[in-house]
Structures are given as structure tokens and as C-alpha cells.
Amino acid sequence: xxxxxxxxxxxxxxxxxxxxxxxxxxxxxxxxxxxxxxxxxxxxxxxxxxxxxxxxxxxxxxxxxxxxxxxxxxxxxxxxxxxxxxxxxxxxxxxxxxxxxxxxxxxxxxxxxxxxxxxxxxxxxxxxxxxxxxxxxxxxxxxxxxxxxxxxxxxxxxxxxxxxxxxxxxxxxxxxxxxxxxxxxxxxxxxxxxxxxxxx
Numbered sequence: 001x002x003x004x005x006x007x008x009x010x011x012x013x014x015x016x017x018x019x020x021x022x023x024x025x026x027x028x029x030x031x032x033x034x035x036x037x038x039x040x041x042x043x044x045x046x047x048x049x050x051x052x053x054x055x056x057x058x059x060x061x062x063x064x065x066x067x068x069x070x071x072x073x074x075x076x077x078x079x080x081x082x083x084x085x086x087x088x089x090x091x092x093x094x095x096x097x098x099x100x101x102x103x104x105x106x107x108x109x110x111x112x113x114x115x116x117x118x119x120x121x122x123x124x125x126x127x128x129x130x131x132x133x134x135x136x137x138x139x140x141x142x143x144x145x146x147x148x149x150x151x152x153x154x155x156x157x158x159x160x161x162x163x164x165x166x167x168x169x170x171x172x173x174x175x176x177x178x179x180x181x182x183x184x185x186x187x188x189x190x191x192x193x194x195x196x197x198x199x200x
Contacts, residue, residue: 004107007129010107013131014109017161020162021161026111026127031175038175040173042171044147045057046060048194050170051170052147052148058147061147066143067189070134072156072158072163077158078156078157078159079129079131080104080142082102083127085113087123088112088114105128105129107126110125112125146169155167162177163175171194
């Protein structure tokens with residue numbers, strides 16, 4: 001079965017991504033390795049605790065996400081991208097939670113992952129995007145689901161595709177245009193950094 005065609009409204013995002021990031025990876029968890037000189041990771045809770053256990057801790061998680069997102073995107077528009085996957089011979093979005101949390105997302109592009117030596121491990125990834133004005137709190141439902149490990153493969157980028165914020169369960173990876181800009185952001189939130197020598 002062939003995958004559905006991408007939404008032509010996302011042609012600009014495709015061009016911008018190719019200009020900024022090709023030949024780098026598209027899966028957001030791979031970006032930190034490809035662009036390590038411009039990457040910083042922030043943890044979501046004090047002492048690098050991974051998961052919130054009450055509403056107070058959920059508040060800290062969302063505040064940290066939104067603080068960095070504000071610094072990256074305040075006053076502008078963003079692309080919000082979510083992902084899903086299927087076997088290569090089908091088009092089945094296996095993440096109904098994604099559809100519920102990101103109903104605005106339409107198909108941007110697909111990626112066939114055949115890196116696994118076992119053909120049973122091959123998959124097709126689907127990237128869904130929408131463009132919106134960034135406002136603090138506008139992604140809180142999505143961000144909370146990511147923080148609670150209910151959803152993965154989410155990222156936010158500006159309309160030049162020059163800055164990327166990839167939240168995950170436990171923190172967020174940020175890729176910036178230059179090492180100098182990365183350093184300034186990192187230094188503003190130094191207490192949110194990992195104690196790991198490689199920044200993980």
C-alpha cells in the first residue's frame with residue numbers, strides 16, 4: 001500500500017528544511033548527534049528527575065518547556081511537528097493519541113527506515129505538521145503527553161526552520177543556528193543542565 005500524498009501546504013517547510021538541515025537526519029532524536037556543536041539539553045525537573053509525580057511537578061515541567069520555547073519563538077509563528085509510524089506495507093497511524101493531541105497536523109512528509117538488518121524491523125515514519133502563532137501554553141496538552149511518555153517524536157521549529165525544540169520525557173533537546181547562540185541559551189538556564197559530562 002502506498003502512503004498518502006503529503007499536504008502541498010507544507011512545500012515551504014520541505015524547502016526550508018532542506019536548506020537548513022540536509023543532509024542531516026529527520027527523526028528528532030537523531031539531531032543531537034548530527035549537530036552536537038549547536039545542541040543543548042535541558043532537564044525538566046530538579047536533580048534530573050525524569051517523571052513528574054504530582055501537579056506541582058507537572059507545573060515545573062511545563063514552565064521549563066514554555067520558558068525555552070518563549071525564548072526561541074515569542075512573537076512569531078512556528079511549525080509544530082508530530083510523528084507516527086507503520087510497517088512499510090501499510091499506512092496505519094499507530095498513535096491515536098497523536099491524532100487526538102495534534103488534530104491540526106496534516107501529512108508533511110514520510111521517511112522509510114530500513115536501517116535494521118531484520119526486515120521485520122523496517123518502518124515508515126510519518127511527519128504531521130501545522131503552522132501557528134506561538135503563544136505560551138498553546139502546546140501544554142502535547143507537552144504534558146510527551147513528558148508523561150504518552151507521545152514521542154515531537155518538535156517545534158520557527159518559520160525559517162533555523163531553531164528546533166524537541167521535547168522528550170525528561171527534558172528537551174534544542175538545536176540553534178550557531179554555537180554562540182547555543183552557549184547563551186545554555187548559560188541562562190545552567191541549573192537545568194545534566195551533570196553528565198556529555199550533556200545527556
